[in-house]
Amino acid sequence: MLPMPLTARPIVRFDFLPGRTVAGKYVIERKLGSGYEGEVYAIVEKNTGVRRAAKFYYPHRDPMGKSAIAYARKLDALRHCQILLQYHHQETATVQKNKVAVVVSELFEGEQLSEFLKKQPNGLSTFEALHVLYTLVRGIAPIHARGEYHGDIHDDNVMIRRQGIGFEVRLVDFFDLGRPNKAKIRKDVLNLVMVFHTIVGGRDKYADQPPEVKYIIRGLKDSLILARFQSAGDIQRHLEALTWSHPVVHATSNGRA
Ligand SMILES: Nc1ncnc2c1ncn2[C@@H]1O[C@H](COP(=O)(O)OP(=O)(O)O)[C@@H](O)[C@H]1O
Ligand SMILES: [Mg+2]
Numbered sequence: 001m002l003p004m005p006l007t008a009r010p011i012v013r014f015d016f017l018p019g020r021t022v023a024g025k026y027v028i029e030r031k032l033g034s035g036y037e038g039e040v041y042a043i044v045e046k047n048t049g050v051r052r053a054a055k056f057y058y059p060h061r062d063p064m065g066k067s068a069i070a071y072a073r074k075l076d077a078l079r080h081c082q083i084l085l086q087y088h089h090q091e092t093a094t095v096q097k098n099k100v101a102v103v104v105s106e107l108f109e110g111e112q113l114s115e116f117l118k119k120q121p122n123g124l125s126t127f128e129a130l131h132v133l134y135t136l137v138r139g140i141a142p143i144h145a146r147g148e149y150h151g152d153i154h155d156d157n158v159m160i161r162r163q164g165i166g167f168e169v170r171l172v173d174f175f176d177l178g179r180p181n182k183a184k185i186r187k188d189v190l191n192l193v194m195v196f197h198t199i200v201g202g203r204d205k206y207a208d209q210p211p212e213v214k215y216i217i218r219g220l221k222d223s224l225i226l227a228r229f230q231s232a233g234d235i236q237r238h239l240e241a242l243t244w245s246h247p248v249v250h251a252t253s254n255g256r257a
Contacts, residue, residue: 013034016031016041022056022095025047026046029043039055052105053107056100065099067176074174085105085170086106088104108172110161111160111161126209132167137192141233145231148180150171151184153188189232189235193216196216197220
């Protein structure tokens, strides 16, 4: 519970500048991103020099600190799932006399998938796109296998970086839609397929996609997708058993063959 003092001015943005001290013991390094609930910064613990990520919740979005607590608990419950950020602890910071909930977690030095895709001049090759999807579904499969769901899978909530010949990804931000059930897991599957559709270049490129891609996207028809895949694990198993009927060399955004 984080009651807001009467004298507090409402905060719409934090916009902390690098070098600023927060919660007494951290220094802001840089802003990593922002979303509906708050802003996320790379921070350095003064005493140790350890770097972490800290999500600062906008008080008007999370007046009682409940979202921050739910996020922390979810990250902790699913801490064995490698695709999620490792949770460290929670803090309360005072910003312009407002009590602000802060969730401190692992710092992932990648970028949002949406930004990453914009920077690929020719889009990803089909093979790379399938690899990104594979890394994602392999990471989400254990969440679905536990009967849990993410609830908000889209290209701003996927963090990515190239790692060796593959990719490393993290899924940030959960959306609490209440108790898990099969329908919520299936919604994750549809969102994953939508992300894959974006990765291969979206609507404009769909007609030119090879069969391996269309087999998964199925024209974005929910019932057709769900007839094949009910969980991230189903997509993972499909990709692991994929046989190549022909060389897949299509580029995704410029039609290069
Ligand atoms: N641990 C982290 N390491 C690096 N960047 C992060 C981390 N957590 C969040 N971000 C970045 O901050 C953005 C906003 O975080 P998110 O949890 O999605 O907030 P919101 O709930 O407000 O959407 C993310 O899209 C991502 O770019
Ligand atoms: Mg977000």
